[in-house]
Amino acid sequence: MKQISERVQLLNDKSPNNDGKYVLYWMQMFKRTSHNDALKFAIQAANERNLPLVVYEGLKFYYPWASDRIHTFILEGVAEKRKAFEKLGIRYIFYLQKDKNSPKDTVARIAKDAALIVTDDFPCFIIPAHNEAIVKKAKIPVFAVDSNGVIPLSRFEKEEYAAYTIRPKIKKMLGEYLMPFVEEKLKVKSLNLKIDCPDTEVTEKNIAKLVAECDIDHSVKPSQIYHGGTANGRKRLKKFLQEILPDYDEARNKPEKDGSSRLSSYLHFGFLSPLEIALAVKEAEAPQKSKDAYLEELIVRRELSYNFTRFNENYDSLRALPAWVQKTMREHIDDKRExxxxxxxxEKGETADELWNAAEREMLATGEMHNYVRMLWGKNVIGWTRTYEEAFAILEHLNNKYCLDGRNPNSYAGILWCFGKHDRPWMKRPVFGTIRYMTSGSTGKKFNAKKYIEWTKTLAPEE
Ligand SMILES: Cc1cc2nc3c(=O)[nH]c(=O)nc-3n(C[C@H](O)[C@H](O)[C@H](O)COP(=O)(O)OP(=O)(O)OC[C@H]3O[C@@H](n4cnc5c(N)ncnc54)[C@H](O)[C@@H]3O)c2cc1C
Structure with missing residues (x-):
């Protein structure tokens, strides 16, 4: 593996296929046609060789937690992408692999006629394994491009300890990267290329039927509120900038209000780029303290999570926790759980804690959970399970199964934050030791918990 520029890694040492008919961009996580460094690099590579570009995006049926909810959100972004790529003169193939009888190995199949492969560099979930697998199969160069954050992951040499260690570094570099994205134009158009690969037609009307035909978990229904795609993400961004950002500093901690961006799912699937959002926030008409508070979350906190999963191979287990947490867990392992x-x-939200059940209800119905109650949601499970490992496993499972923004670096950093990651020791308590403790009683006094609970009751239960 060789870092060839700040955002680009060459994953193998193969030579390009000089008879290649096109450059292949395998789109995995950055599901957008603008502000996409991987797409830009692929266009540049094609232009340098006077070749056309083919963009391939696949959706398989067997990734962990595959469900109607996640599939629908992804499919909602396909038709608009096809249209946008058509305008750019780029051949876009979307393949929905419905079950074990459907054609497989499609990337390797398209790669046979390619000069080289470009793909997305995403530091967690199934993507690192996907990239390793294609490297094993490919006889041509494979480039992985990082379009995850405002600042390239490679600008950090190691795992950062906490927000206070990464913040000054980000502040120092931000001016260099908070700049308008310069798009690249493809010279040799590829719309009419014949490609040996199935291509699934997705329209607004056939999404439910396609999803029903897939061998996935049909019990997790599509979100009632959030719909996928860049256009829907930009619609929400516009509302956020005009109506919510001015009060973000205060309202973001009020789960009963529509007071935060609710853009995390669009960020997770790459429908929106963090750079596009950050620049829009910078230019927006809003008090500086609200803009600063938002950019702290979007850049400092989010990029701390990505740095964590990039550098810590134990990111999906309690082994990723610092020594002080390991020590306090050892000391409190046998404490009685009340x-x-x-x-x-x-999972059904059947605890004696009304606020906790409401948070669970929000997640089951909408595919998101408000940040403020999400912290409480995670902390309480630590107190209600026999072991720390069981608490982690339950949180990982529920968060990734129901949340649209799950399976992300923020999922793991967020869950592990409940166990003390990126935090510091607090006062000693049973079970928690020196891990920061939160109760529904005190947290619920900081906002209108009754109103939030009532709102979640209006959300239709899952069938
Ligand atoms: C137990 C637990 C689980 C979590 N799981 C996820 C998850 O699966 N996916 C996810 O994206 N976030 C997760 N978070 C972090 C945070 O709760 C969400 O990012 C936030 O609720 C998203 O709502 P928003 O878009 O309205 O955020 P806003 O307040 O509008 O913030 C803007 C953006 O900043 C980022 N951000 C906000 N808070 C954090 C944070 N604490 N850490 C890192 N980035 C942050 C998100 O990308 C967010 O969209 C989790 C937190 C906890 C405590």
Whole structure:
């Protein structure tokens, strides 16, 4: 593996296929046609060789937690991408692999006629393994491009300890990167290229039917509120900038209000780029303290999570926790848990804690959970399970199964934050030791918990 520029890694040492008919961009996580460094690099590579570009995006049926909810959100972004790529003169193939009888190995199949492969560099979930697998199969160069954050991941040499260690570094570099994105134009158009690969037609009307035909978890229904795609993301961004950002500093901690951006799912699937959002926020008419508070979350906190999963190979387990947490967990491992709930009780939101159940309800129905109650949601499970490992496993499972923004570096950093990651020791308590403790009683006094609970009751239960 060789870092060839700040955002680009060459994953193997193969030579380009000089008879290649096109450059292949395998789009995995940056599901957008603008502000996309991987697409830009692929266009540049094609232009340098006077070749056309083919963009391939696949959706398989067997990734962990695959469900109607996640599939629908992804499919909602396909038709608009096809249209946008058509305008750019770029051949875009979308393949929905419905079950084990559907054609497989499609990337390797398209790669046979390619000069080289460009793909997305995303530091967690199934993407690193995907990239390793294509490297094993490919006889041509494979480039992985990082379009995750405002600042390239490679600008950090190691895992950062906490927000206070990464913040000054980000502040120092930000001016260099908070700049308008310069798009690249493809010279040799590729719309009419014949490609040996199935291509699934996705329209607004056939999404439900396509999803029903896939061998995935049909019990997790599509979100009632959030719909996928860049256009829907930009619609929400516009509302956020005009109506919500001015009060963000205060309202973001009020789950009963529509007071935060609710853009994390669009960011997770790459429908929106963090740079596009950051620049729009910078230019927006809003008090500086609200803009600063938002950019702290979008850049400092988010990029801390990406740095964590890039550098810590244990990011999806308690082994990623710092020494002080390991010590306090060892000391409190046998503390009596006053109440223990099963996964089933937790999943159904059947605890004695009304606020916790409301947070669970929000997640089940909408595919998101408000940041403020999400912290409480995670912390409480630590107190309600027999072991720390069981608490982690339940949180990972529920967060990734129901949240549209799950399976992301923020998912792991967020869950592990509940166990003390990126935090510091607090006062000692049973079970938690020196891990920061939160209760529904005190947290619920800081906002209108009753109103939030009532709102979640209006959300239709899952069928
Ligand atoms: C237990 C737990 C689980 C979490 N799981 C996820 C997850 O699966 N996916 C996810 O994106 N976030 C997760 N978070 C972080 C945070 O709760 C969400 O990013 C936030 O609720 C998203 O809502 P928003 O877009 O309205 O955020 P806003 O307040 O509008 O913030 C803007 C953006 O900044 C980023 N951001 C906000 N808070 C954080 C944070 N604490 N850490 C890192 N980035 C942040 C997000 O990308 C967000 O969209 C989790 C937090 C906890 C405590």
């Amino acid at each position: 109440i223990v709930y099963s996964l089933e009780q937790l």
